[in-house]
Amino acid sequence: MAVATEMALSEREAASERSGMFRSLRNHNYRLFLSGSVVSNVGTWMQRTAQDWLVLSLTGGSGTALGITVALQFLPIMVFGMWGGVLADRFPKRRLLMIAQSLMAVLALAMGVLTVTGQAQVWHVYVMAFTLGLLACVEVPTRQSFVVEMVGRDDLSNAIALNSSSFNLARVVGPAIAGLLINWLGGTGPLFLVNALTFSFTIGGMLLMRKTELRTPEPVKRGKGQAREGLRYVFGNPDLLLPVLMVAFVAVFAQSFSTSIALMSTEVFDSGASAFGIASSAFAIGAVVGALQAARRVTPSRRTLIIGGVAFGLFQIAAAFSPGYWAFLVALVPAGLAMITVQTTANSTLQLGASSEMRGRVMGIYVLVFTAGAPIGAPLIGWIAEMAGPRVGILVSGVLSLTGVALALLVTKMVAARKNVALNPAPASIAV
Helix, strand or coil: CHHHHHHHHHHHHHHHHHHCCCHHHHCHHHHHHHHHHHHHHHHHHHHHHHHHHHHHHHHCCCHHHHHHHHHHHHHHHHHHHHHHHHHHHHCCHHHHHHHHHHHHHHHHHHHHHHHHCCCCCHHHHHHHHHHHHHHHHHHHHHHHHHHHHHHCCCCHHHHHHHHHHHHHHHHHHHHHHHHHHHHHHCCCHHHHHHHHHHHHHHHHHHHCCCHHHCCCCCCCCCCCCHHHHHHHHHHCCHHHHHHHHHHHHHHHHHCCHHHHHHHHHHHHCCCCHHHHHHHHHHHHHHHHHHHHHHHHCCCCCHHHHHHHHHHHHHHHHHHHCCCCHHHHHHHHHHHHHHHHHHHHHHHHHHHHHCCCCCHHHHHHHHHHHHHHHHHHHHHHHHHHHHHHCHHHHHHHHHHHHHHHHHHHHHHHHHHHHHHHHHHCCCCCCCCC
């Protein structure tokens, strides 16, 4: 009896260890990686805020110039994102990440020096934004697919969720720190210099990693049509296609949500910038809670992915019908939670479902569809909000999100049926 009790206790302890919220931190290499990412993410959000402020300062408040800057940063990922995934499969990911991060640090340092010395011009910012976008083509899918090499398959979902928590916490903290520093230091230049310094934490962490503990696959040899091969691989596998389509549809409206929050705060509830900041924080807090909740899950599931997508659409609709500002805030928290649930579940599903030699290309496609949502959803929902009002804009966004979930399920079902027919063709009839 005592032996059975001890075995039951040990099994519960093992299960608890496998499902703990911070279980991936048992890995030495991942602890270094996450620690550096926390610092670097804050620096990145500080730089994004400084970049926007600098453009507005140099152009006398030109919204067009700000839009061009954002477009230049996203354009390379949309055009070359899949090829970044190809490079992630061809070369050792740790080395590739250190090179990309070093170049990003050099860009931040150069922009900081130009700004501090009073030499910065708007075209300098354009060049920096475009170059950062080019580097992100390689850095983002490489970083995403490098996680499994540090933690293995068992802790992958947890590590992805902790990465997301770090990113969203930095999304709240970074701009706030940037605003304070711009006022205290009297300009944006020092913020670029600070961000350049933060890259030393991520690069230093990767230099200190134990190579023997990395699960490094054999690099894929160079060949023709490897990007197309990645597309065929995803579109021929229903288990990979569903999360890609879900992210594609959700991202279209998730990326425009900050604009919707701003319009609702200022035009519908007649509040100022502080109210907009609180509303944005409510959405980000929901995202952090969702990421921490995802960290408890041992494995991702199709059910969680679908529920997250449906919930995101429903809570957008709830936000559209909010009778007052506080009700609006209440709807934003679960909306953020649902959005991050879709992202973390899709990310984990893709990495666990992809073979090691295809993982970089699969994550390149993931990054591409996620990024492509911004230039599609933001203008569409912005135009609807301008024509019919912010409430209608968010309402349409929620309805289209639900429609996207239904379409993703329909397309995946059709691909699965076609694949089943190809694998199990009907027997030919014999004429008598």
